[in-house]
Amino acid sequence: MAAPKISAQQQRRIEVMLTKWAGKLTWEALATLVELEIGLKTTRQTLSSYAGIAACYKKRKAQLRGATPALYTKITASEVSLVARIEKLEAEIEVLTRNNAEQLRMIERMLANARSIPNLDLRELIQKRPEETLLPKPWKVK
Numbered sequence: 001m002a003a004p005k006i007s008a009q010q011q012r013r014i015e016v017m018l019t020k021w022a023g024k025l026t027w028e029a030l031a032t033l034v035e036l037e038i039g040l041k042t043t044r045q046t047l048s049s050y051a052g053i054a055a056c057y058k059k060r061k062a063q064l065r066g067a068t069p070a071l072y073t074k075i076t077a078s079e080v081s082l083v084a085r086i087e088k089l090e091a092e093i094e095v096l097t098r099n100n101a102e103q104l105r106m107i108e109r110m111l112a113n114a115r116s117i118p119n120l121d122l123r124e125l126i127q128k129r130p131e132e133t134l135l136p137k138p139w140k141v142k
Contacts, residue, residue: 006050010038014047015056025061 006014014034018025027044035041048054114120 006040006042006046006053010040011050011052013038014053018053018056018060021060021064023064025057025064027057030057 014030017033017037018030021030027047031042031044031047034047048057111122111125114122114125
C-alpha cells in the first residue's frame with residue numbers, strides 16, 4: 001500500500017510540531033504524533049522525503065542536541081587552512097602595528113631631544129642623504 005501524500009497544509013502543521021518539539025526526537029515519535037494530532041498514518045520514509053519536513057527535523061534535532069549550525073556544517077580542509085592563514089596574518093598585523101607604534105614613539109623622542117639642543121636646525125636632520133639619491137626607489141614601478 002502506497003503511503004498517502006502530505007498536503008502543503010499538513011506539511012506546515014508537521015513543521016510547527018517539530019518547531020515546538022521538546023524531548024527526544026525520532027522519526028518514529030514524529031510519525032506517531034502526526035497520526036495522533038493530524039490523523040494521518042505515515043512512515044518515517046514518507047516524512048523524510050519532504051524537503052521542508054526533513055530540514056526542519058534536522059534543524060530541531062541539532063538544537064535539541066545543543067549543536068549550532070556552525071558546529072554541524074561540513075568544514076573542508078581548505079577552509080581550515082584559510083582560517084589558519086587569517087589567524088597568522090592577524091597576528092602578524094598586530095606585531096607590525098606594535099613595532100610601528102614603537103618606532104614612531106622613538107622618532108618623536110629623538111625629535112624632542114633634538115629640540116633641546118641649542119643652535120640645532122631640525123630641518124638639517126630631515127635632509128636627504130647622498131646615498132639615498134643614488135639608490136633606485138623601491139616603490140616605483142618600472
